[in-house]
Amino acid sequence: MRNISSLRCLFCAYPKNKFLSKYFSNQVHRKAEQIINEKRVIFSGIQPTGIPHIGNYLGALKHWVELQNESDDIYYSIVDLHSLTIPKSRDFMRDSIFNITACLLACGVNPDTTVVYQQSSVPEHTQLSWVIGCIVPVNRLKHLPQWKEKLESSIDGGGHIGRYTYPVLQTADILLYKATHVPAGEDQAIHLVLTNEFAKSFNRMHGKFFPETQMISNPTFARIRDFRDPRVKMSKSSPSINGRIELTDTDSEIHSKIKRAVTDCTSQVTYDPENRPGVSNLIQIHCGMCNITPEEACAIACNMDTGKYKSLVADAVIDQLSPIREKYLNIRKDEVKLKMVLDHGAERARVVAKSNWESIRELLGINIAEIS
Template identity: 30%
Template sequence: MTQTPVDPATSPVSPALSAAEEALATSTDAASLAHSVTRSAQIEADLDVNPDRYRMLTGVRPTGNMHLGHYFGTMHAWKPIQDRGVDTWILIADYQVITDRDGVGPIRERVLSLVADTLAVGVDPDRSTIFTHSAVPAANQLMLPFLSLVTEAELHRNPTVKAELEATNGRAMSGLLLTYPVHQAADILFCQANLVPVGKDQLPHLEQARLIAQRFDKRYGRAVKKHPVFRRPEALLSEAPLLLGLDGEKMSKSRGNTIALRMSADETAKVLRKAKTDSDRRITYDSAARPEVANLLRLASLCGAGAPEELAERIGDGGAGTLKRITTEAVNEFFAPIRARRAEFAADEGFLLGVLHAGNERANAVANETLEAVRTAMGMDY
């Protein structure tokens, strides 16, 4: 997926490509995606046979409470991967909160809330590592050599950076946001993770991490050792279900249109009663024509109420009220055990801090080893 570098002086934000270059990039990206899909399937099959070959890293920004979109998008997979014997690392990316914000907000509360959520979905701190960015200085120190391995044009081409730049409405982009892909690469490479669960839209970030590892080893690593300093991370592709917010827009913590994992059954019922639907009393499953109705049917289905089409047929002329009641019952029943465990964990702040401190200690030990290997490869071990 690597593209030919373009002079940033002639195109400082988003380097323009000729028609031929665009066609080449599209075909290259399509081939790269096909390879990633095939390779992900191979890894999926190998996990049960050779789980000890893999270290999985995934991360979440503590910008608010975790919600059902997070659960069905990624969190539901953490325990199964851990239980297959894969060394599982969960990053609470607290430093990344300030990539696009002026402050961190109630960061302590949100970090501990995320630890409670992580434990509630079944992550075992004795078998997995839960840690925060800010507590692992050696990992963040990798940003310096890594930044020397990328160009400004490459950073501007990153899809996340481009999207954030377009959304700023003229506001100057921070240096941290511009270098966000490099920070992600440091997250992955410091702990020698070689497996990263991602959606297809996140593949460019993983490719950037692979590219940085390759460039570092080409420039420094092989001059000292005959084997690479960094493992090459690969994608475990997932098809996250498309869940809209309760207002029919993109589900987002900042929009306040989510159902948080920490909500009680009554709070869930209250917000679902306000969920947007439409004026047609007969319930049908049509994602294109009736996205809000389809969204509630999809959510109920994910929570075990049956296939969306079957649910719609069963509700029939019952209208939005029946649809919301069935969805509420399905959500509350499905998440009741998770919420009960979460309440127990959240009530013991000392335990949550102990889990985090233990994870940070392990992350620091690995990060220090990696940084020492980096310094040795660069001839800076004095």
């Protein structure tokens, strides 16, 4: 029997957001009893846009590995189609797909028990995306915050249609496997709302088929900050390489980047994300690497200034990442094996995707294969 307290749902992390808090709270109370005894179907994806950094690791990959301890159906997709919204070279894409696959394996994702596959190898993703696009109102997409941000920052009116329909494909990714749970961060919360809105619309029009999807989130590590500018989220696209620690960084690079991390003029180590984002970011990283709470981290650092604390955090990061880095370097050498992992995962994913897609076609009235 599953323990309800282990279902760490997003609404707990965002009490100030009344809409999301109420939405996810209602989900939990309405579904808690049936979730206890049900087998979960978990889906999540990661773009092949570079080597993951510690924000990706603490916010997603570490959690992905931990979820494997449950007896669930798990799909981790390398969402290469999503990454095409920003044009990249052929060689970059190819290398990045292998890089991210090697990173997943090095972190501990087990391809024997978890379905690890390349999104574009399963054509049903885009087929279901078309169906969703025929139901979701245009104005609904216009109100998504990510689109508004792109529109405001773009000099070409928001760019191509792929950026606009990105959430539609994202919804298809989740629903294609009838996922019941999605491990994700706060920036994806509104997209899960869209996913459930579409599922309800489809079920209302064609009969009950898609489940309601819950979000699983670790609020403490949802937004690891940039070392050079702790006001913003750590990102692969950060203009400064010193703003992030990648999983393949050497021990000396890790020490150097944390030593140069922006903090403030107060030497005491205290956890105050709003007023002391730089120091609080270091505490969050320390907590994630050592599986402790912010209170425990501050107690450990009670006699330290921020300089000494940075060294402690760097050592904690190195202890966690060094074995991952060595595994990655070894695994990455064998592209044949990496391709075998992705091919095997795609075969397993296609079995479920094809079955669900044929059921959807039947509900839509476009499956005439059974007529003799």
